[in-house]
Amino acid sequence: GHRYSHETLSALTDQVLEAAGAFRTRLLPEEMAFVYLDGLSLKVFREGEGIVRESVYVALGIAPNGERRVLGFWLLPTESALGWEGVLGELWQRGLRRVRCVVHGVRWSLSQVRARDRGLLAEDLRRVYGAESREEALGALEEVKAAWGSRYPGVVGLWVQDSGAFLRFYGYPKVLWPY
Structure with missing residues (x-):
């Protein structure tokens, strides 16, 4: 039943976006026991375009101690080899060095x-x-x-x-x- 002003909602949105940005750019551990990569297609709203289908790329990792972690997520127009190359390049830039399949x-x-x-x-x-x-x-x-x-x-x-x-x-x- 509580109502929030536009200013409060805007401030909350800014905080969430800032936290999400920090999460997506945080340094990663050098080693992961396993990394799972997957892409899924979702319908998203794009201002000026309406509802469009885009791909969400997700990287999940399991640390050597068994702890599960979301390494990152990316929203791109389509799933492609070039998109995955960018995802892997970003994981490398953020510090992940050792995974071997x-x-x-x-x-x-x-x-x-x-x-x-x-x-x-x-x-x-x-x-x-x-x-x-x-x-x-x-x-x-x-x-x-x-x-x-x-x-x-x-x-x-x-x-x-x-x-x-x-x-x-x-x-x-x-x-x-x-x-």
């Missing part, structure tokens, strides 16, 4: 090898990221290096060079490993 590492690796080798390499890589311990994973990586290193040095080199990032999840609670 094993799934995309495997996909890229398999796209770089002959079709007849994909199944065998996928099986060998699965022994690396599906191991029961970091030590077992490193042993499996040595086997990948011995079996595939001479045939696909770029692919194997990526896994060896970035093994610290690819296998970082072994330092997290085991319940998080599948994610």
Whole structure:
């Protein structure tokens, strides 16, 4: 039943916009265990245009201790590779440095090898990221290096060079490993 003046509503809106701006530009931790990126389409009101459909880009992170965080959100006209590039660039500028996606590492690796080798390499890589311990994973990586290193040095080199990032999840609670 309380009524607010236009000045009060304007002041409240300014405070909310200021807080949202500070949230969207705050520094991020250097490392996240996982980052989920998603885009969804919403209808929004644009002055002079009416109701239009735009994309909301959302970045969610899980810290190494399991804490969930909203890293950011962006409203852009459409969802596109260029839009995601901007989102990732902003996350980098705000301090996020270490996130490595094993799934995309495997996909890229398999796209770089002959079709007849994909199944065998996928099986060998699965022994690396599906191991029961970091030590077992490193042993499996040595086997990948011995079996595939001479045939696909770029692919194997990526896994060896970035093994610290690819296998970082072994330092997290085991319940998080599948994610």
